[in-house]
Amino acid sequence: MSRQKTKYIGNKRYFYEELDSTNTTAKVLGKQNEEEGTLVIADKQLSGKGRNGRNWQSPAGVGIWMSILLRPKLSLQQVPQLTLVAGLAMCQTIKSQTGLQASIKWPNDIVVKGKKVCGILCEVQTQAEEVSFTVVGIGVNVNTTQFPEELPFASSLYKEAGRTFDRQQLIDTFCQVFEEYYEVFKVEKNLAFMKKEYEANCITLNNKVKIIDNQQSYEAYAQGITCEGALIVNKIDGKSMTLVAGEVSVRGVYGYCD
Numbered sequence: 355m356s357r358q359k360t361k362y363i364g365n366k367r368y369f370y371e372e373l374d375s376t377n378t379t380a381k382v383l384g385k386q387n388e389e390e391g392t393l394v395i396a397d398k399q400l401s402g403k404g405r406n407g408r409n410w411q412s413p414a415g416v417g418i419w420m421s422i423l424l425r426p427k428l429s430l431q432q433v434p435q436l437t438l439v440a441g442l443a444m445c446q447t448i449k450s451q452t453g454l455q456a457s458i459k460w461p462n463d464i465v466v467k468g469k470k471v472c473g474i475l476c477e478v479q480t481q482a483e484e485v486s487f488t489v490v491g492i493g494v495n496v497n498t499t500q501f502p503e504e505l506p507f508a509s510s511l512y513k514e515a516g517r518t519f520d521r522q523q524l525i526d527t528f529c530q531v532f533e534e535y536y537e538v539f540k541v542e543k544n545l546a547f548m549k550k551e552y553e554a555n556c557i558t559l560n561n562k563v564k565i566i567d568n569q570q571s572y573e574a575y576a577q578g579i580t581c582e583g584a585l586i587v588n589k590i591d592g593k594s595m596t597l598v599a600g601e602v603s604v605r606g607v608y609g610y611c612d
């Protein structure tokens with residue numbers, strides 16, 4: 355089956371049996387002036403990366419481990435919004451392709467029945483304080499049958515749906531959906547156009563969350579997101595504040611420590 359064309363997302367693909375990290379390889383390609391939309395896919399990652407130096411388990415044959423090279427004209431502060439754009443596109447892709455009730459745990463996880471099936475890691479390359487390119491790395495546990503003990507809150511599309519899925523098909527659909535959102539975002543440079551849709555798919559909202567900010571931690575109610583992708587919370591004392599992705603860690607949806 356030939357895949358439906360996108361304008362540029364995923365039209366050029368590099369496929370590897372094994373890589374340390376698709377994000378690392380995509381950054382090398384970015385420095386070599388590879389074009390926007392180029393996709394790096396690995397069947398297995400030897401040192402898949404999570405946020406803040408954490409690890410992402412990426413065994414062979416069962417997942418989507420991929421990175422997209424993007425060249426948006428954004429300020430450094432605007433880049434984290436790309437995580438939300440990719441998150442919504444992947445959430446919609448999983449829902450339409452599997453029928454599962456997937457939701458987004460702000461800012462970068464996709465969960466199904468309270469378990470994490472996908473994580474997103476957005477990295478940026480700067481030159482003289484300007485964004486020269488960004489890499490959006492996405493990991494999806496597709497056909498994973500079991501997880502190690504240390505990942506009690508991980509799951510796969512297979513485990514939740516009881517059937518396997520074609521990884522290629524998921525990647526192709528994601529590229530189409532992501533491109534639609536990205537095209538708008540690139541011009542508008544904020545998330546107003548998808549805020550309602552994001553909020554409708556975000557499981558973090560209308561829930562109590564525990565916020566870990568440096569050494570401090572406190573509880574609050576998550577209310578919504580701003581047009582810039584920050585999380586709006588109401589603290590117990592009634593004060594409202596906004597949290598920027600990357601600066602805080604929000605717990606609550608799985609009740610796990612991360």
Ligand code: BT5
Pocket residue numbers: 374375376377378399401402403404405406408409410411412418419420421462463470471472473474475491492493494495505507508509612
């Ligand atoms: C993330 O970090 O969720 C971002 C993951 C991004 C992975 C993709 S794969 C393609 C691209 N290339 C890379 O090298 N990375 C990207 P974070 O929110 O920090 O979550 C990491 C935590 O999730 C770990 O500390 C574990 O607790 C847990 N974890 C590790 N592997 C997992 C997996 N396969 N499924 C679910 N949870 C996992």
